[in-house]
Each structure stands twice: as C-alpha cells, then as structure tokens.
Amino acid sequence: MAAPAFKNGLVRWIDHRLPVFSFLHHELHEYPTPKNLSYWWNFGSLAGIVLVIMIATGIFLAMHYTPHTLYAFDSVERIMRDVNYGWLIRYIHMNGASFFFIVVYIHIFRGMYYGSYKAPRELLWILGVVILLLMMATAFMGYVLPWGQMSFWGATVITNLFSAIPVVGDWIVTWLWGGFSVDNPTLNRFFSLHYLLPFLIVAVVMLHMVALHRFGSGNPLGIDVKGPQDSIPFHPYYTAKDSFGLGVFLILFAGVVFFAPNLFGEPDNYIPANPMVTPPHIVPEWYFLPYYAILRAIPNKLLGVIAMFASILVLFILPWLDTARVRSAKFRPTYRKFFWVLVIDCFVLGYVGANPPEGWFVITGQIATAYYFFHFLILLPVLGLIERPLPLPQSISAPVLKPAEGKA
Amino acid sequence: MRRLISAVALLLAFGTAAEAAEAVKPPKQHWSFSGIFGTFDRASLQRGFQVYKEGCAACHAVTQLSYRDLKGIGYQEDDIKAIAAQAKVMDGPNDAGEMFERVGRPSDKFVRPFPNENAARAGNNGAFPPDLSMIAKARVGGPDYVYGVLVGYVPPPAGVTVADGMHFNTYFPGQQIAMPAPLNVDGVPYQDGTKATVEQQAKDVTTFLTWASEPTLEARKQMGIKVLIFLIVFTGILYAAKRKVWASVH
Numbered sequence: 337m338a339a340p341a342f343k344n345g346l347v348r349w350i351d352h353r354l355p356v357f358s359f360l361h362h363e364l365h366e367y368p369t370p371k372n373l374s375y376w377w378n379f380g381s382l383a384g385i386v387l388v389i390m391i392a393t394g395i396f397l398a399m400h401y402t403p404h405t406l407y408a409f410d411s412v413e414r415i416m417r418d419v420n421y422g423w424l425i426r427y428i429h430m431n432g433a434s435f436f437f438i439v440v441y442i443h444i445f446r447g448m449y450y451g452s453y454k455a456p457r458e459l460l461w462i463l464g465v466v467i468l469l470l471m472m473a474t475a476f477m478g479y480v481l482p483w484g485q486m487s488f489w490g491a492t493v494i495t496n497l498f499s500a501i502p503v504v505g506d507w508i509v510t511w512l513w514g515g516f517s518v519d520n521p522t523l524n525r526f527f528s529l530h531y532l533l534p535f536l537i538v539a540v541v542m543l544h545m546v547a548l549h550r551f552g553s554g555n556p557l558g559i560d561v562k563g564p565q566d567s568i569p570f571h572p573y574y575t576a577k578d579s580f581g582l583g584v585f586l587i588l589f590a591g592v593v594f595f596a597p598n599l600f601g602e603p604d605n606y607i608p609a610n611p612m613v614t615p616p617h618i619v620p621e622w623y624f625l626p627y628y629a630i631l632r633a634i635p636n637k638l639l640g641v642i643a644m645f646a647s648i649l650v651l652f653i654l655p656w657l658d659t660a661r662v663r664s665a666k667f668r669p670t671y672r673k674f675f676w677v678l679v680i681d682c683f684v685l686g687y688v689g690a691n692p693p694e695g696w697f698v699i700t701g702q703i704a705t706a707y708y709f710f711h712f713l714i715l716l717p718v719l720g721l722i723e724r725p726l727p728l729p730q731s732i733s734a735p736v737l738k739p740a741e742g743k744a
Numbered sequence: 745m746r747r748l749i750s751a752v753a754l755l756l757a758f759g760t761a762a763e764a765a766e767a768v769k770p771p772k773q774h775w776s777f778s779g780i781f782g783t784f785d786r787a788s789l790q791r792g793f794q795v796y797k798e799g800c801a802a803c804h805a806v807t808q809l810s811y812r813d814l815k816g817i818g819y820q821e822d823d824i825k826a827i828a829a830q831a832k833v834m835d836g837p838n839d840a841g842e843m844f845e846r847v848g849r850p851s852d853k854f855v856r857p858f859p860n861e862n863a864a865r866a867g868n869n870g871a872f873p874p875d876l877s878m879i880a881k882a883r884v885g886g887p888d889y890v891y892g893v894l895v896g897y898v899p900p901p902a903g904v905t906v907a908d909g910m911h912f913n914t915y916f917p918g919q920q921i922a923m924p925a926p927l928n929v930d931g932v933p934y935q936d937g938t939k940a941t942v943e944q945q946a947k948d949v950t951t952f953l954t955w956a957s958e959p960t961l962e963a964r965k966q967m968g969i970k971v972l973i974f975l976i977v978f979t980g981i982l983y984a985a986k987r988k989v990w991a992s993v994h
Contacts, residue, residue: 371993413808413878416960423960424967568993576982576989583979590975594968595780598881606882606957616917 363549368567369574370555372732376450377553377574378581379443384541385582386436391534393429401481403527405520408483409608427597433475434600435589437623440468448654449675451663452554458655460547465651467540472624472648474533477526479621484605489618491518491526497631500638517611558664559728566732617692625689626682632693633705643705650712657712659720667726671719678711767917770885770892773947777954780969783962784955787936789817792952795932795945800876803868803923805856806956808877812850816959817952824850831855869909871922880950880957887954889915894946897925 340361342348351357400419402411415422444464447453453461480491495512499505514521552561561567568574592599600622604615620628627644634640650657665672681704688701776785793814796806811828819827831848833855838844848855856875858864865872883889892915900912910920927942927949934940955961 410808416958417808417813423958423964427964572989573993576986580979580982580986583975583982587972587975587979590968590971594964594971597964603882603884603886606878 364571364575365569367549367552367570368561368564369553369570370561370566370732371568371573372555372557373553373574373577374556375577375581376442376446376556378578379439379446380548381578382581382585383436383439383443386432386439387534387537387541390429390432390436391538393425393432394531394534396425397429398531401527403481403524405483405523405609408481408523412482424593427593431589431593431597431600433478434621434623435585435592436471437475439585440471441623444468444651445679448678449665449672450554450556451558451658451660451665453655454658454663455655456551457547457554460544460550461655462652463540463544463547465648467537467544468651469648470533470537470540474530474537475621475623477530477533480523480526481530482605483523483609485607485609485613485615486602486605486618488518488609488611489615490620491522493618494620495522497641497644500641502638554663555732556664556666557729557732558662558666559732562731619690622686622690625687626685627689629685629689629701630705630708632689633698633701643709647708650709654712654716658716659718660716660723660725661720662725662728667728668723669726670723674711674715674719678708681707681711767919768914770888770896770915773888773891775887775954776951777961780965782965784817784951786818787938788948788951789955790819791932791934791936791938791945792948792950792955793817794934795927795949796876796952798932799926800949801857803857803864803873804876805858805873806854806877806953807856807875809854809956810850811848811852811854813959817955821850828852869922873923876953876956878957880954882957887950890953891946891950893921894927894950895943 340358342351342357347357397415400411400415400422402408412426415426417423419425447461447464476490476494480487495509495518498512499509501508510516512522513519514525552567555561602619619625627647630647631640631644634643660668660671662668665675684700684704685708688697688704691697693701776782776788796804811824811831814824814827815821828848828850831852831854832845833848833852834843835846836843857873858867861872880887880890885892893913896914896916897911898914900906904912904919906912906920910922911924913919913921927945929942930940932940932945938944958964
C-alpha cells in the first residue's frame with residue numbers, strides 16, 4: 337500500500353501521521369472490482385446507506401420519544417403532529433425498517449444465487465448472518481416502542497417463546513420482561529437496546545467490509561479475477577453505478593413514505609396497548625412472517641421455537657452444506673431451478689405466516705417448512721456432488737469482450 | 745409455558761369468534777383526500793367537525809387534538825378561541841392548592857366527555873365509546889370502514905337475534921354494535937345549505953376524523969410530489985453520469 341502523492345500539502349501532512357487518505361484511496365480508488373458486476377451487486381452498499389438513514393432518523397426520534405407505558409403512544413403521536421417534520425422522520429424510520437429488510441433479503445438471495453458464501457468468503461457470509469440476526473432483534477424491539485396493540489401483543493408472544501426452554505424457561509421470560517408481564521421495565525430496556533444494537537450492526541458491518549476487501553467482490557460468473565484486464569477501480573465505476581441504483585431505490589422509498597406510509601403497518605398498532613384486550617390476530621411485521629410460519633408449523637412448542645431459530649442458524653453452515661465447487665448458479669442448471677423454488681417457498685411461508693393457523697394453511701405451512709430445511713440440509717449437499725456444471729469461461733473479460741468483438 | 749398456551753388459546757378463540765361473525769367488507773368510497781394529489785375538502789371538514797361536536801362528542805373523545813389544531817380545517821384564531829371557550833377545563837392546583845375549572849383555551853386538548861373509561865362505560869350501558877382521534881388509521885379499511893359503520897345500520901336479517909342493548913350493523917365486526925345509529929336526517933343543521941342526509945353527514949364526519957387521524961396528510965402529499973419530481977430528475981442525471989463513466993468499459 338504505497339502512499340499516493342497527494343497534491344494538497346495539508347492532506348500530505350495529515351496522511352503522513354494518520355494515513356486516512358491513503359486508506360480511502362486504497363479501498364475506494366485502487367480497490368480492484370470485477371468489471372462484470374450486475375445491478376444485483378447494488379444491494380450491499382444500499383443496505384449500508386439504509387442503515388445510516390435509520391440511525392440518523394432514529395437519533396432524532398429518540399429526542400422526542402418517551403419510553404414509558406403511559407406516554408409512549410402519545411409521544412409518538414406528538415412527533416406525528418407537533419414536532420416540525422416529525423411525521424416525515426417517523427415515516428422514514430418506520431418504512432425504512434421494511435425497506436432495510438427488502439434490501440437485505442435481496443442481498444442475501446443474491447449471495448445464494450451466485451454462491452457468494454463459498455471459499456474464501458465464508459466468514460464474510462457468516463458476518464452477514466450475524467448482521468441479519470442483529471437487525472431482527474433491533475427491528476423487533478423497535479416495533480414495541482410505539483406501544484400500540486401489536487407492539488404489546490407482539491412483544492408478549494415473542495418473549496413468551498423463551499418459556500419453551502425446559503426448566504429455566506419461565507425464569508428467563510421473567511428476567512427478559514423485568515417483571516411478570518410485558519410492562520414498563522420491558523419497554524425501557526427495549527428502548528435502550530434498540531438504541532444500542534444499531535451501533536453493534538455498524539461494527540459488524542465494518543468487519544463485513546474488512547472481510548469483503550480481503551478478496552474483493554464475487555461476480556456473476558463466480559470465477560476469480562485473473563488479472564488487471566478483469567477488474568476496474570471501484571471509484572468512479574461502481575460509485576457511479578451504485579449512485580444510480582440509490583436514486584431508483586429512493587424513488588420507490590419516497591413513493592411509500594409520502595403516499596402509502598402505512599402500507600406495511602398494522603392498523604391495530606394505532607390503538608394504544610391494552611393488556612386486557614387481545615387483538616383478533618396477532619401478526620408480526622411482514623419481514624418476520626416466514627419465521628412465524630415455521631414456528632407454528634410444528635405442533636410441539638419447543639420444537640417449533642428450535643425450528644424457527646434453526647431456519648436462520650442453518651445459514652451459518654451454508655458454506656459447508658453446499659458441496660458444489662462452482663460458485664455461480666449461471667453454470668449450475670439444476671441448482672438454478674431449486675434456487676427459485678426456495679424463493680417461492682419463502683414467499684409461501686410468508687403468506688402462511690400472515691394467516692391464522694387454520695385449515696389448509698396448517699398443512700401448507702408444514703410442507704413449506706419441511707421443504708425449507710430439505711433445501712439446505714439434503715438438497716444442497718447432494719446436488720453439489722451429482723450435478724454436472726456447465727463449462728466455465730476462461731476469464732471475466734473473455735465473455736465480456738466477446739459481444740463487443742462480434743459487433744465490430 | 746402456561747402463559748404461552750393461554751395466549752395461543754386466546755388467539756384461537758378470538759380467531760374462530762371473528763370468523764363466526766363474518767364482517768362485510770365496507771365498499772370503497774371516493775374521498776377528496778385520496779390519491780397522490782388529494783387534499784381535504786375544507787367545507788366538508790368544517791361540516792364534519794360540526795357533526796362531531798354536536799353528535800359524537802357526547803360520548804367519543806378525540807384526545808390527540810388540541811383546539812389550536814382547528815386552524816388546519818380553516819378556522820381563524822377568533823373562531824378557535826370561541827370554540828375552545830365553550831369547554832370547561834379542569835386546571836390547578838392554584839395558590840390555595842385547589843383544583844379549579846376554567847374556560848378552555850386554544851392550547852388545550854379537546855376536553856373528553858368522560859373523565860375515565862369506567863365513567864364512560866357506566867354512562868353507556870357497559871360499552872366503551874372508543875377515542876376517535878386515530879380511528880381512520882386504526883381500523884382495517886380506514887375511512888371506508890368508518891363511513892360503512894355510520895351508514896351500516898339496517899334491520900337485522902331474519903334469523904339473527906340482536907342481543908339486549910345492541911344494534912345490528914352490516915360492517916361492524918360481529919355485526920352487533922352497542923352504539924345506536926348516531927346520525928339522523930337533518931340531525932345537524934348545516935349552515936352552508938348542504939342537505940344533511942345521513943350519507944352526507946357520514947361522509948363529512950369521516951373526512952373530519954381522517955384529518956384528525958393525520959393532520960399532516962396534506963403536507964405529506966405536497967412534499968411527496970416535489971420530492972418525487974426531484975428524485976426522478978436527479979436519478980436521470982445519475983443514470984447519464986453512469987453511462988458516461990462506463991462508456992470506455994463496455
């Protein structure tokens with residue numbers, strides 16, 4: 337990492353003592369990136385930007401929010417009505433959570449399609465799963481803060497899951513609540529942790545970036561960069577491409593924030609929490625619905641909770657479950673089909689999770705749950721051994737250059 | 745452990761109860777405030793406020809509103825002072841340590857008809873008239889549902905027995921509602937010559953309650969249009985920039 341010759345004297349002076357400019361130059365400008373990244377590679381930087389938006393809006397919301405069971409709901413309404421642009425900040429934060437999950441889920445499925453988790457990027461993937469878990473905890477606790485009916489009952493149902501743990505379950509639930517039901521101590525600690533966890537996410541994101549920059553991005557072909565002809569500097573090429581993607585994202589985001597801000601929300605959460613009245617259907621936020629379906633697919637409570645956590649924990653060992661040497665699904669015709677079956681399976685789980693566990697939803701949820709685990713635990717290890725991949729291209733620039741030569 | 749079981753049992757019980765009493769989906773209405781250019785019809789808002797004040801307010805609170813908020817539906821400061829002055833507000837303690845009643849001010853929250861939920865239930869045959877300040881956001885169907893319940897009173901169909909003190913309503917979940925039909929033809933004397941049919945009053949008061957649920961709705965939509973225009977133009981420029989930067993790579 338040779339220090340580049342900066343023109344500005346002050347920059348040179350600082351960089352000699354604190355090499356931040358060299359660092360930025362190295363990681364952004366020199367950082368060689370495969371030249372063939374598609375728009376599916378936009379979602380990583382997009383997720384980082386949404387994280388910043390969430391932290392920025394969250395800090396301002398926290399200035400006006402009151403974490404007390406008697407005042408929380410009214411303080412949120414005060415933000416909506418009386419705080420200058422409070423409605424804007426709150427709707428950005430509230431819908432930002434949904435968009436964060438949309439972006440991250442696309443980012444994860446992109447990783448699955450292109451085998452981004454394979455050697456040498458296993459730890460990069462595992463750090464990503466850690467981020468997902470932290471996001472889920474943060475989102476769950478954030479949803480409790482407005483102290484509406486769904487906040488309260490969602491918190492009650494989810495924290496009660498821990499009562500399924502044998503022997504110490506009830507004790508753990510009481511400990512989590514700080515009392516004998518979801519109440520003011522619960523709300524206070526959820527607020528505290530909701531403020532803390534995003535900064536842990538930032539820390540893990542940094543580790544994610546360190547791991548990423550060790551070997552650089554994967555690419556749609558799944559083959560390694562063979563030389564300088566295969567790569568381009570991150571800046572300005574991918575900064576330009578990511579900026580355009582960000583613009584498209586912001587159009588969609590603004591469309592929801594300004595014209596359908598309650599699209600992802602439950603009307604029940606505009607009713608103040610009432611421990612004496614249970615809503616007809618307690619449903620979590622949409623991004624938790626597939627896990628909720630897995631939880632309810634298994635008649636035994638403890639096994640249901642285990643299955644729900646296992647559905648995410650299985651992602652930690654995904655790099656070793658997938659035995660295929662070829663990374664990209666582009667060259668794995670059979671895996672490619674099963675990938676889309678898994679995507680559909682997750683949507684089915686989400687749909688089942690949104691509906692009451694009755695009638696055909698029960699059996700559909702059970703089949704979809706079984707398939708989810710079948711995909712990871714049986715299909716991937718076996719498929720990698722028996723599937724015959726298509727021939728891989730010589731290098732990244734070979735297929736990129738070909739059409740250009742044809743045109744000329 | 746037992747708690748989860750009871751929570752799930754409760755869920756199941758409520759689930760089946762909701763299913764047994766099939767609620768009819770209220771039909772979609774045309775609202776002045778829907779669509780991306782939607783704004784509240786000011787005349788309708790003021791008529792709706794009149795319906796609320798002379799009808800609903802006897803039982804239903806709108807605790808999230810202050811009198812000063814009425815500026816948002818087109819009232820002037822003097823009108824608002826006069827409206828607030830009609831209310832009696834409990835204040836204190838004064839220098840002698842005693843609570844006292846005073847005339848309402850624009851900065852006061854709307855005074856609620858009952859001091860607490862128990863008093864409200866005692867005065868309403870055991871039923872609790874819900875706070876209406878969020879009603880248009882807090883119900884599935886939103887304004888269409890609020891309108892549906894207001895006009896949904898019909899004689900019960902043959903074979904349906906309505907419990908004592910209850911009333912049949914097509915769109916209310918369970919179809920039995922404690923509130924008697926709240927609107928009557930010409931029940932509210934409109935000043936502007938609008939005919940006060942039940943449908944008109946329902947429409948007006950629903951418009952008012954939608955505004956009460958989100959007084960910033962107009963500001964939101966107006967800013968949204970500007971933001972979207974900016975973002976679309978800006979994204980177009982970003983696309984052009986991307987093309988130019990990448991021209992040498994392809």
